[in-house]
Amino acid sequence: xxxxxxxxxxxxxxxxxxxxxxxxxxxxxxxxxxxxxxxxxxxxxxxxxxxxxxxxxxxxxxxxxxxxxxxxxxxxxxxxxxxxxxxxxxxxxxxxxxxxxxxxxxxxxxxxxxxxxxxxxxxxxxxxxxxxxxxxxxxxxxxxxxxxxxxxxxxxxxxxxxxxxxxxxxxxxxxxxxxxxxxxxxxxxxxxxxxxxxxxxxxxxxxxxxxxxxxxxxxxxxxxxxxxxxxxxxxxxxxxxxxxxxxxxxxxxxxxxxxxxxxxxxxxxxxxxxxxxxxxxxxxxxxxxxxxxxxxxxxxxxxxxxxxxxxxxxxxxxxxxxxxxxxxxxxxxxxxxxxxxxxxxxxxxxxxxxxxxxxxxxxxxxxxxxxx
Amino acid sequence: xxxxxxxxxxxxxxxxxxxxxxxxxxxxxxxxxxxxxxxxxxxxxxxxxxxxxxxxxxxxxxxxxxxxxxxxxxxxxxxxxxxxxxxxxxxxxxxxxxxxxxxxxxxxxxxxxxxxxxxxxxxxxxxxxxxxxxxxxxxxxxxxxxxxxxxxxxxxxxxxxxxxxxxxxxxxxxxxxxxxxxxxxxxxxxxxxxxxxxxxxxxxxxxxxxxxxxxxxxxxxxxxxxxxxxxxxxxxxxxxxxxxxxxxxxxxxxxxxxxxxxxxxxxxxxxxxxxxxxxxxxxxxxxxxxxxxxxxxxxxxxxxxxxxxxxxxxxxxxxxxxxxxxxxxxxxxxxxxxxxxxxxxxxxxxxxxx
Numbered sequence: 001x002x003x004x005x006x007x008x009x010x011x012x013x014x015x016x017x018x019x020x021x022x023x024x025x026x027x028x029x030x031x032x033x034x035x036x037x038x039x040x041x042x043x044x045x046x047x048x049x050x051x052x053x054x055x056x057x058x059x060x061x062x063x064x065x066x067x068x069x070x071x072x073x074x075x076x077x078x079x080x081x082x083x084x085x086x087x088x089x090x091x092x093x094x095x096x097x098x099x100x101x102x103x104x105x106x107x108x109x110x111x112x113x114x115x116x117x118x119x120x121x122x123x124x125x126x127x128x129x130x131x132x133x134x135x136x137x138x139x140x141x142x143x144x145x146x147x148x149x150x151x152x153x154x155x156x157x158x159x160x161x162x163x164x165x166x167x168x169x170x171x172x173x174x175x176x177x178x179x180x181x182x183x184x185x186x187x188x189x190x191x192x193x194x195x196x197x198x199x200x201x202x203x204x205x206x207x208x209x210x211x212x213x214x215x216x217x218x219x220x221x222x223x224x225x226x227x228x229x230x231x232x233x234x235x236x237x238x239x240x241x242x243x244x245x246x247x248x249x250x251x252x253x254x255x256x257x258x259x260x261x262x263x264x265x266x267x268x269x270x271x272x273x274x275x276x277x278x279x280x281x282x283x284x285x286x287x288x289x290x291x292x293x294x295x296x297x298x299x300x301x302x303x304x305x306x307x308x309x310x311x312x313x314x315x316x317x318x319x320x321x322x323x324x325x326x327x328x329x330x331x332x333x334x335x336x337x338x339x340x341x342x343x344x345x346x347x348x349x350x351x352x353x354x355x356x357x358x359x360x361x362x363x364x365x366x367x368x369x370x371x372x
Numbered sequence: 373x374x375x376x377x378x379x380x381x382x383x384x385x386x387x388x389x390x391x392x393x394x395x396x397x398x399x400x401x402x403x404x405x406x407x408x409x410x411x412x413x414x415x416x417x418x419x420x421x422x423x424x425x426x427x428x429x430x431x432x433x434x435x436x437x438x439x440x441x442x443x444x445x446x447x448x449x450x451x452x453x454x455x456x457x458x459x460x461x462x463x464x465x466x467x468x469x470x471x472x473x474x475x476x477x478x479x480x481x482x483x484x485x486x487x488x489x490x491x492x493x494x495x496x497x498x499x500x501x502x503x504x505x506x507x508x509x510x511x512x513x514x515x516x517x518x519x520x521x522x523x524x525x526x527x528x529x530x531x532x533x534x535x536x537x538x539x540x541x542x543x544x545x546x547x548x549x550x551x552x553x554x555x556x557x558x559x560x561x562x563x564x565x566x567x568x569x570x571x572x573x574x575x576x577x578x579x580x581x582x583x584x585x586x587x588x589x590x591x592x593x594x595x596x597x598x599x600x601x602x603x604x605x606x607x608x609x610x611x612x613x614x615x616x617x618x619x620x621x622x623x624x625x626x627x628x629x630x631x632x633x634x635x636x637x638x639x640x641x642x643x644x645x646x647x648x649x650x651x652x653x654x655x656x657x658x659x660x661x662x663x664x665x666x667x668x669x670x671x672x673x674x675x676x677x678x679x680x681x682x683x684x685x686x687x688x689x690x691x692x693x694x695x696x697x698x699x700x701x702x703x704x705x706x707x708x709x710x711x712x713x714x715x716x717x718x719x720x721x722x723x724x725x726x
Contacts, residue, residue, distance in 0.1 A: 295443065295445070296487075296491055298443075299402070299441070299443055299491070300491065300492070302441060303402075303441070365490070365491060365492055366491070368490045369487050369490035369491045370490070
């Protein structure tokens with residue numbers, strides 16, 4: 001966590017009070033919540049009234065996708081990119097399975113990008129029946145940045161609500177809710193150096209999704225539940241700090257990442273970089289190592305003190321070939337042999353040195369162990 | 373310098389304590405849970421089955437308490453092919469397989485061991501109740517929990533890379549130690565039955581896989597005394613569930629004597645007709661000391677042992693018992709012991725009265 005977020009959060013933990021209460025303690029806490037709302041809105045080009053606090057990205061995605069689908073009945077169609085995070089895919093599939101939705105996963109190119117023409121063509125097959133559209137700002141696995149502004153404009157041409165999961169983008173890419181043209185945008189605390197378990201849905205005024213959870217109606221009558229004021233204070237401090245330092249961090253990460261990519265290519269000549277080579281998250285480098293299994297690479301690197309990730313894991317923890325890579329046209333073997341390196345504000349050139357020092361032997365060993 | 377050891381962790385108490393012991397002994401231990409089902413159930417019910425998501429979480433929790441890295445390896449495809457399909461095919465052929473033995477032979481000490489060695493590990497440790505000293509396998513001190521029978525199939529090479537840290541402890545001691553170490557699985561029920569048949573209904577599982585086809589139950593003279601819904605539902609020596617139309621002439625209970633899958637015929641007879649003294653087996657695995665005395669053979673898991681002699685012939689093994697055994701089924705293993713020490717093992721092909 002960023003020191004600014006820790007400080008804001010711990011300061012608030014010392015205070016009691018429910019921000020919905022009328023007494024003095026409650027008013028004091030409410031002030032912190034509302035100032036946090038203003039801080040976040042200011043940092044992300046939104047109005048304070050557009051900030052709906054949630055328990056994190058998953059809840060925000062669920063609220064946007066299910067809530068807007070229900071609000072737009074009797075429309076049936078839900079359009080998503082085929083490379084969305086499970087927090088977006090799974091609510092949509094649930095809508096299809098038990099609420100009569102027709103979910104269409106939009107094709108992506110080999111870099112994982114949705115072309116505006118693809119979205120337009122999908123809408124135009126039956127524009128009046130599209131309930132909502134959800135396309136992420138930047139992909140969490142391969143890092144590819146989507147042309148959100150153009151995609152949102154296509155949706156706007158047809159008057160269809162457009163949601164974007166920007167969990168990965170904030171603090172790494174310039175994000176302005178107003179300029180993006182999106183109607184709803186998801187963010188979460190722990191991806192911007194803030195606390196876990198808190199996030200927000202930026203929600204354009206005049207747009208009212210049906211609630212997913214019902215209760216006191218604390219957040220615009222759209223989201224109920226006592227607000228977690230300390231976490232919200234931490235989130236606001238993290239968002240404003242991350243946005244303030246974004247340009248410098250982004251420059252640093254881009255430089256370090258390009259060096260990492262270059263040196264990995266030298267160390268393992270047949271490695272394949274996944275995702276857009278240029279238009280990607282500054283801290284993301286994602287590779288396929290032919291003949292290796294991602295799990296084996298991860299275990300061997302972890303034993304050498306290098307932490308990285310494979311794609312997604314199912315609930316039993318068994319590695320599944322990434323749906324993102326499969327959607328990009330990779331075969332199952334290449335998808336299983338993939339690894340993501342994520343750089344952040346604490347990453348240094350020494351980290352890259354360490355990786356390059358151990359990588360060739362690790363890849364060699366994983367290759368011998370083969371794909372089981 | 374310790375060894376690099378892969379500890380197979382099922383989520384049960386035995387493998388958790390086994391991993392803890394070798395870690396404490398100074399080895400560099402990594403915990404691995406084997407995911408054996410492509411569509412695991414989320415929770416286990418009672419003592420049946422394993423490999424649920426809950427089991428993998430229990431294993432991870434134990435690894436965290438021990439303080440070792442933990443991974444899940446997807447072995448579902450290999451397990452399906454080498455254990456589940458084999459199990460079904462064996463029943464279809466009229467034999468009675470032991471899937472735990474097959475899993476040790478083909479998965480834990482083959483697919484997993486090979487991968488572990490390739491990844492730079494020196495050995496695979498499991499929570500089996502068996503002793504292994506200088507590569508020689510012998511029974512656990514806990515006779516009731518002894519699992520040397522289902523490990524007897526392993527070659528010297530496989531045993532050379534195995535570690536069984538629990539062989540000198542009883543199950544009660546293992547549970548006690550788990551509680552002392554703060555392992556939450558200390559009082560988790562033992563698993564019984566066949567892990568991939570979660571409801572314990574083996575006959576139902578086989579009927580689903582092999583279908584049902586009515587066939588005759590005949591006595592030794594060939595006279596039809598009843599009918600059944602598929603010969604694969606029976607095991608040599610079985611007495612219950614025969615549902616015959618009429619009692620035997622002598623009024624005594626009847627047992628399954630043989631299963632003929634091609635004609636779908638089950639032959640029954642009196643207990644005395646089950647007695648065999650000569651057992652023909654497939655190619656033996658010799659993994660114990662080459663000099664031994666007081667040879668005995670065990671013919672099924674947790675079964676009795678019989679003093680015996682053996683002879684190698686035509687690539688196979690013939691075992692002659694000093695006194696008759698009953699309920700000897702093709703497909704089970706004949707594991708040879710000298711005292712508590714495993715000498716070797718072979719798969720039973722047929723048995724007869726000499």
